[in-house]
Amino acid sequence: MSTLTLRPGAPASAILGVGGYRPRRVVTNAEICELIDSSDEWIRTRSGITERRWASEDETVKMMSIEAARKALGRAGIEPGQIDTVIVATVTHLHQTPAIATTIASELGATGAAAFDISAACAGFCYATAMADSFIRSGSSTYVLIVGVERLSDMTDKTDRSTAFIFADGAGAAVIGPSDTPGIGPVVWGSDGDQSHLIEQTQPWDKAMDGDNFPDGEPHWPMLRMEGNPVFKWASYTMAKTAAEAMDAAGVRPEDLDVFAPHQANMRITDAMFRALKLPSDVVVARDIARQGNTSAASIPLALEALIESGEVHSGQTCLIIGFGAGLVFAGQVILIP
């Protein structure tokens, strides 16, 4: 029997740079309320959202991804040609095949990189971070570009008063590379498929295309539907336990944590998680949702970019990230701020 040779991997990996793309068009709560029976005050108190951004026609999944990736590469000081793996996390790339990751790799100049998309909804960025870390430590990859990108406005029912104000668009990217010391802690991840009905696309594309499935005989574009209160409970408490496990796994105590950057789902979820985790009051908390809405896979890198650019956090600080969403899926880890 032959013995196969294994490639040596790096001892650890780290996030080297993050970048984001925020669509041009700002959509205020007043504009949202033109189509739903609600108010600016109701939206603010239920979600903490004051405005969000919706992509215009030219701000495609690809375009936003490339813009975010270029910023991340520049900040990381890595040339596109050094990237050997591209992972794109998205649920709103409407072209089912090919994966958008291959075109992004090619247009960036990451020629020949391994490239694929993953579908892990709002946990997509943390799933991709875990994969990049593993690929680098196993020797499969050296520099990995991960992108979380969504055009959720394409799948938002603008007349649904429970979701119209939440979902938004954008892209966030990170460059992850080898490191002598760990910059990405162990992931705590999983899924709860029993709860898949809590957040879902209303109907699959084949049903959507066939007017016979609808009372009016017309095809209907699928939308995202969410049961708010059970999702709120799961996200606030079950996810707080997952977040605590991620800190335990990395050997980081609450008093050692500098930054908390959860998926920007709803400010009330962030607040409830913060209380449930009993984090010290001096921990910096990402609140990008106020002006960005819920951008699913893009929300964590966008929030990180905002915190870094504002100078609120600095390189080397410990930061707990946790993504959770449709599936239900979840993943959390402690990272060091690049």
Place this chain on the structure above:
Amino acid sequence: MPTTEEVRSDLAEIVNEVAGVPADDVQLDKSFADDLDVDSLSMVEIIYAAEEKFGVSIPDEEAKNLKTVGDAVAYIERAAS
């Protein structure tokens, strides 16, 4: 077994912590939504905190029937007995 007043008082503390409602306002005849201005997300937090505090389980389908503080106290007393 805690008395009804003890359950109400502990629940009032939870409502105060979660929603900022003065604990003295949390009386048995008060409606969470109409009198205490507790919204549906705060109600989820209150139910969760009550489950932890009193060691009871309050399923979602029961939770939505708990309109008043008295409803919640009665449910907790039954569930804990």
